[in-house]
Amino acid sequence: MGVAEPSGRLLAESRVETPNLLGPDASIRAIIAAARDIIKASGATVSAIGIACGGPLDRKTGVLHKVPNLPGWEGICLTKVFSEEFGVPAYLDNDATAAALGEAMFGAGRGVDHFVYFTISTGIGGGIIIDGKPYRGCGENAGEFGHTKIVPDGPPCNCGDRGCLESLASGTAIARIAREGLQSGAQSVIREWMCSPEDVTAELVARAAAQADPFAREIWSQAMRYLGLGIANVVNVLNPRLVILGGGVTKAGDLLFAPVREVVRERAMKALSCEVEIVPAANGDLVGLMGAFAVAMEGLESC
């Protein structure tokens, strides 16, 4: 969480652990306490609160639906909790849309009419900006890039379907594929960095791939190919000027951007691929926080 000026300049930030086993009440109390601390530390008067949260959720009522990573939070009206606690309006949005809006206001998307944002993290989410504003679709669920099908009969996905981009190229997918390979006896430098295959992460796969470990390179380049195909499909549909990539897996830097750019250049329609740039989120590690802040700004503007 953070406190920022309307310009986007951060005055204070902090991070609080909210283990699921504590349940929503204890987590919300911990968040409120930490928020009070940074507001005090910043010396600022807060005029609105923005919340970026994994969906599905109802942005207009501020209520969470059944969010996969937040068991027990269903039905909680987060905006009510925070606006009552702090006596200012609170606004809620899907984390990927919020991140896209944050990039539009304070990041790589400033001044860009049409762009898309992909978050490549535990899962793969997306946000769409059209004419500088979030495009949400008829049910506010647009941008499910992670669940576009890349391999019709591919691996099972969390969503219940198969072959989704998320099941092939998310951090979780990269780790799962490496884990399965290691459990089947594959040789890799990754073994030296972990106690058991359970410990393998996408970050370790990226690090090993950077060291030219053949096992890791194969897994990494296949995932980058699928990620590039998923982006090429969105480029062919929306003809955006910019594709912004954020989320933990993008910390791999050129190891991710170079192959992804190549796949998009090769496989999107030429007239579209030659116009699009693929860049990292300028808000970097703060992409979620700046997204939440953009949600507050958008909420105030629409009042």
Next chain:
Amino acid sequence: MGVAEPSGRLLAESRVETPNLLGPDASIRAIIAAARDIIKASGATVSAIGIACGGPLDRKTGVLHKVPNLPGWEGICLTKVFSEEFGVPAYLDNDATAAALGEAMFGAGRGVDHFVYFTISTGIGGGIIIDGKPYRGCGENAGEFGHTKIVPDGPPCNCGDRGCLESLASGTAIARIAREGLQSGAQSVIREWMCSPEDVTAELVARAAAQADPFAREIWSQAMRYLGLGIANVVNVLNPRLVILGGGVTKAGDLLFAPVREVVRERAMKALSCEVEIVPAANGDLVGLMGAFAVAMEGLESC
């Protein structure tokens, strides 16, 4: 071509053959002569001309680029030709975008905020309507649904890539797959309807599939599965309220709509698939003509 009132009511229409071997000059002369005839027959005073044409083209200047099906037409400014000839403004647009606009103004998309249009014909094209207006993307090339990848290493496509929706589910693709099967000796009722495998069309495959011909059913249902996947991906990206399908292949009716609806219901995200309807173009065989007319109306309105 046709003459219509602003309400969309057609006063006169006609069809003129423009064989490629005549070249653009003779074709344009034939179109102009036929246009004079129907204007006279309609008794109307024409105030604008709309032209829907296969792309790529430059809508703003009215100039055709290198259109695959119109050899020799590159660089021709169609709007200049027609506005000079008839002394009224002429407007040009991509045929799929025009068809989508025609459905928005006079068809199944009336009053619908966000919808997409797929034309399933020789190729597969697309148009996107957002907030009731065409969304064209940053280079006016959005909606290339036919070139989203459905099978990463699938069959070669006209665009130079592989595994595009168009290479798997267009009329040309369905005919090609059937032809290859027949040439390899497959048994099918289609053989009774043709002199040589060269004669096979998607329409014959649909007719044989409707008669439970096992060979044709297999090809048809595979194509419908891919078409459903391509639509599911666009639904996951854009969360439209409506998907309108037009073009020659959709004349198969329920044989097409039933399996496509089932695949989209199964494979798009539930929150998105439960909200979307998949319907035939209300303008039917006139989807191109009503599209051209919508282009004229849009041009006049934007003056």
